Amino acid sequence: MKHTDIVDVFSDPALIGTELTVCGWVRTSRDSKTMAFIELNDGTTLPHLQIVIDKANFGEIADFLRLGTSLKVTGTLVTSAVAADSVEINAAEIAVLGECPPEYPLQKKRHTLEYLRTIPHLRVRTNTFNAVFRVRSVVSAAIHEFFQARHFVYVHTPLITASDCEGAGEMFNVTTIGYSNQYQSEEEYYADDFFGRRASLSVSGQLEGEVAAMAFGKIYTFGPSFRAEKSNTPRHVAEFWHVEPEVAFAELPDIIEIAEALIKHIIRSVLEKCPEEMKFFDARFEKGLIEKLEAVVSHDFAVMTYTEAIEKLKQSGEQFQYPVEWGADLMTEHERYISEVICKKPVFLTDYPKEIKSFYMKQNPDGKTVAATDLLVPGVGEIIGCSEREADLEKLLDAMKARNMSIEEYEYYIALRRFGSVPHSGFGLGLERMIMYVTGMSNIRDVILYPRTVGNIS
Ligand code: 4AD
Numbered sequence: 282m283k284h285t286d287i288v289d290v291f292s293d294p295a296l297i298g299t300e301l302t303v304c305g306w307v308r309t310s311r312d313s314k315t316m317a318f319i320e321l322n323d324g325t326t327l328p329h330l331q332i333v334i335d336k337a338n339f340g341e342i343a344d345f346l347r348l349g350t351s352l353k354v355t356g357t358l359v360t361s362a363v364a365a366d367s368v369e370i371n372a373a374e375i376a377v378l379g380e381c382p383p384e385y386p387l388q389k390k391r392h393t394l395e396y397l398r399t400i401p402h403l404r405v406r407t408n409t410f411n412a413v414f415r416v417r418s419v420v421s422a423a424i425h426e427f428f429q430a431r432h433f434v435y436v437h438t439p440l441i442t443a444s445d446c447e448g449a450g451e452m453f454n455v456t457t458i459g460y461s462n463q464y465q466s467e468e469e470y471y472a473d474d475f476f477g478r479r480a481s482l483s484v485s486g487q488l489e490g491e492v493a494a495m496a497f498g499k500i501y502t503f504g505p506s507f508r509a510e511k512s513n514t515p516r517h518v519a520e521f522w523h524v525e526p527e528v529a530f531a532e533l534p535d536i537i538e539i540a541e542a543l544i545k546h547i548i549r550s551v552l553e554k555c556p557e558e559m560k561f562f563d564a565r566f567e568k569g570l571i572e573k574l575e576a577v578v579s580h581d582f583a584v585m586t587y588t589e590a591i592e593k594l595k596q597s598g599e600q601f602q603y604p605v606e607w608g609a610d611l612m613t614e615h616e617r618y619i620s621e622v623i624c625k626k627p628v629f630l631t632d633y634p635k636e637i638k639s640f641y642m643k644q645n646p647d648g649k650t651v652a653a654t655d656l657l658v659p660g661v662g663e664i665i666g667c668s669e670r671e672a673d674l675e676k677l678l679d680a681m682k683a684r685n686m687s688i689e690e691y692e693y694y695i696a697l698r699r700f701g702s703v704p705h706s707g708f709g710l711g712l713e714r715m716i717m718y719v720t721g722m723s724n725i726r727d728v729i730l731y732p733r734t735v736g737n738i739s
Contacts (some may be wrong), residue, residue: 282304283302283303284301284303284304286325286630287323287330288326290330290370291367292678297368302355304351305322305323306321306322306323306349306381307346307348307351309329310346313587316335317334317345318331318336320439327415327557330369330704331369333371337416340374345377347380348387349387350383354375354376355372356372357373359371368384387407394724398410408561413727414730415492415558417728420712420715420716420719424543424547426550427546427547428501428526432498434500435501436489436493437504438483442481443671444488446486447485455482455517456482476498477637482507483507483525485523486504486506489709491524491670491705491707492697495700499528500527503695507520516662516714516717516725518725518726518736520727520733521729523709525709525710526707527707528706533667536669536707540629540656541629543710544577544664545578546575548719559574562722566579566720566721567720567721571573572720577627582629582656583626585623585630586630587611587626589613590619599622601615603615613662616630616663617659620659625659628656632652633655635671635680640680640681640684641731642668643669651668652669653666653669655667658718664715670707673702677695710725715727
């Protein structure tokens with residue numbers, strides 16, 4: 282269908298005075314005695330294009346004005362009668378592409394985000410979701426730009442896996458066997474299943490990413506990860522998009538540098554490419570958002586050890602719901618206090634107790650901590666999990682044995698330490714949490730098209 286995108290209508294002054302055709306959905310409309318006005322949006326940009334109808338030139342126009350109706354409009358593009366820096370179309374011809382009845386759920390009033398979650402197939406047509414998904418698209422492109430410009434190879438790691446990367450057992454099983462009571466044991470059941478052994482959806486592409494990094498030096502993955510965590514929180518979904526670089530010949534400070542540069546590159550891209558959307562989020566969802574992000578890109582992130590953070594949390598005098606003890610995992614309330622009150626900016630928390638972290642992390646000489654870091658940001662908490670990997674075969678085996686892990690299952694991973702092992706590091710950035718941080722949206726369910734959460738797959 283030959284037509285002009287509304288984003289081009291707004292940005293190309295040469296079009297003023299010409300006749301053109303646009304398509305889109307009616308977002309609002311107004312009827313008066315001699316004139317009618319339609320705000321049309323085709324999804325290519327946040328602002329709507331005003332269509333001006335001189336009723337003397339048309340017969341019945343009621344069908345054009347209903348919210349949600351899709352139209353094809355031909356007319357002359359002119360400077361707006363009320364705002365000299367904007368444009369509108371004086372309609373000559375209007376065709377209804379698809380009618381929309383009055384029971385269309387998106388009526389003129391402002392709907393709550395909670396209500397909009399019940400209509401995921403329609404909420405994308407609102408301004409909020411138009412802005413969120415444009416930013417999501419720009420963030421995704423920025424991630425590829427960042428790594429491609431630095432010679433990282435983009436690899437696609439498997440989504441179906443036989444090994445549990447995080448060792449937390451929060452995996453979805455992949456099976457073709459339905460309900461059955463014909464098996465005497467788990468082994469018998471899995472032996473009869475599609476792969477002849479237990480298979481799951483991957484929680485992280487890291488282990489296979491390490492395999493690729495030992496060949497290509499610098500790699501990244503960017504795809505979905507799955508977690509069967511029963512955490513019904515504003516920060517957890519069962520299916521999220523995961524960015525995982527893995528870098529050979531890199532120690533912890535090297536990977537921290539890369540992580541900070543990536544976050545700053547993403548923010549700069551969004552500020553540059555999504556000015557309308559960012560103004561919208563600043564006005565509607567987080568006052569001062571743009572100023573906050575501008576400060577983030579122009580200052581160094583903080584770096585603090587876990588041990589120091591525990592001391593500071595204890596000295597704060599703050600009443601936390603969960604106790605603060607060296608050796609205990611930090612909860613969201615602690616993470617947010619550290620980044621929002623203590624550091625007031627993004628902070629890399631380093632050197633966690635080895636017992637609360639994963640088997641693959643490099644053991645520090647103190648025998649108590651590992652060379653791992655989480656990036657905590659104000660408003661969201663943890664957005665990156667990162668570590669230098671244990672490159673020493675014996676130490677890796679010891680860590681696996683201490684966790685009762687099956688050495689046989691991870692033979693391929695252990696082999697990387699046998700055949701030309703090198704210091705290497707990597708991290709995982711949760712795309713949705715990054716989007717929350719740059720948009721100020723406070724619930725992860727509102728930054729992904731179809732959120733999958735415990736008890737909900739609508
Ligand atoms: O800290 P995590 O568990 O680290 C890993 O999976 C490592 N294997 C990554 C690596 O080193 N290659 O997860 C990394 C990030 C978290 O910081 C968070 O942003 C995101 O993944 N994440 C989730 N996002 C949404 N919902 C969930 N359930 C998430 N679980 C993790």
